[in-house]
Amino acid sequence: MKEFDKKYRRSVEKFVSQKIEDAGLVEEITNDVLWSAWESRENFNHKCEEFSWICSIAKHKIIDYYRKKKIKQVLFSNNPIYEEIADKALTPERDVLKNELKEEIKNTFMELNEGYGKLLRLKYIDGLKIKEISSILKISLKAVESRLSRAKKQFREAWNYDRKEI
Secondary structure, eight states, rough: HHHHHHHHHHHHHHHHHEEEEEEEEHHHHHHHHHHHHHHHHGOOOOOOOOHHHHHHHHHHHHHHIIIIIIIIHHHSOOOOOHHHHHHHHHHHHHHHHHHHHHHHHHHHHHHHHTHHHHHIIIIIIIIHHHHHHHHTOOOOOHHHHHHHHHHHHHHHHHHHHGGGGO
16 A cells, blocks of 8 residues: 555545645645545556556546535625536536535425425525515515525525435
């Protein structure tokens, strides 16, 4: 393992750092990539260069990172247009991930009760202001704020996407 690590560490770090800016996270993902490659080296079929194979593992680890960590934050960011942020954060895999995320959000919204799914959709997907939501739902601003707070809490409790085994 020591020789394997020494041979590929710098190249993998460089590859990962092109996709992720956080140095601590680059190191964590690099460690994970090298460990995964080492553990599955018997599956390497020599149809490509070993480093290319390791880079494909790295791509999957990076996708997993965005899937499990970043996209959840995007949903409740101050900027409700999560697609715009995801476009900047993700590489060519983003279309598949965005569609998967949209489907998972839709499914989670359907699990919510008391109209919380609709409320979250109006606020975070349609990008409406609280005043506009108040007008549509014919309830007070304070009621919208209160329901929105409960809806976000219920959503976080129902959200399974980042807890999935990949």
